[in-house]
Amino acid sequence: MSSHILAISGNDIFSGGGLHADLTTFAANKLHGFLAVSCLTALTSNGFEVIPIDATVVKQQLDSLVDVDFAAIKLGLLPNVEVxxxxxxxxxxHKDTPVVLDPVLVCKEKHDLEVSSLRDELVKFFPYVTIITPNLVEAQLLAQMEIKTLDDMKAAAKKLHDLGAGYVVIKGGSRFDDKEAIDLFYDGDDFTFLRASILGGNNIGAGCTFASSIASKIAKSEPVEEAVRQSKDFVRDAISHADDYGVNQLF
Structure with missing residues (x-):
């Protein structure tokens, strides 16, 4: 079995999320992490900016890895349609390779039209990925519906599955209960709510770490639902040890 795993994701200049969380999580799972960088970030006079890597350069990076045998692929921030x-x-x-898609759509730097175009592009991934891991706002944008209740969460998960995603986990966070973080896992047949008490502390990079952990567990042949359960615990442990810059400081 290959111990190689790939992240296609962006650089977080503060090292809390993005490729930093991905590679740290891969290493914590004793996997050899490869990386294709999709964007850079910087804190400027205009605020926190996402700077896309030229799509030609992204292609060159990926072409360089075409012959590597990956046990799983994790997709993070894809900053524009071209990338x-x-x-x-x-x-x-790589149709035989498990793929985890963290469909990052909510960036304050993006205009509504850009978000809409990227939403349509990300939906094209669904038939080719193993699982998608949107948060509530991303799930609303992808499913094109409001999510105000746990039943709405189920309806959104079903819509996303019907669009082609094999498995869906929607990260509910503290939206429905200020004492519990509630996530929903859907396998196309059954809905399973995953609950854990809310932790204080810095959770920057939690979503990246969660998706990277799922990819890592799948790469090590864990069933998808078990990979999600283990990853929720993994992120909770990471948050409890986070420093000022994010959850990946645990390792």
Missing amino acids: AEQALHFVQN
Whole structure:
């Protein structure tokens, strides 16, 4: 079995999330992490900015890895349609490789039109990925519906599955209960709510770490639902040890 795992994700200049969380999580799972960088970030006079890598350069990175045997692929921030298209092409050429898609859509730097275009592009990934891991706002954008209740959460998960996603986990956080973090796992047949008490502390990078952990567990042949359960515990442990810059300081 291959111990190689790939992240296609962005650089967080403060090292809490993005590729830093991905590679740290891979290492914690004793996997050899590879990386194709999708974007850079910087704190400027205009605020926190996402700077896309040229799509041609993204393609060159991915072409360089075409012959590597990956046990899993994790997709993080794809900053625009052009970069997403390159990632999609790579995934389509690795149909036998498990893929975890963290469909990052909510960036304050993006305009509504950009979010809409990227939403449509990300949906194209669904038939080729093993599981998607949106948060509530992303799930609303992807499913094109409001989520105000746990039943709405179920309806959104079903819509996303019907769009082609094999498995869906929607991260509910503290939206429905200020004492519990409630996530929903859907396998196409059964809905399973995963609950844990809310932790204080810095949770920057929690979503990246969660998706990277799921990919790592799947790469090590864990069933998908068990990978999700273990990853929820993994992130909770990471948050409890986080420093000022994010959850990946545990390791």
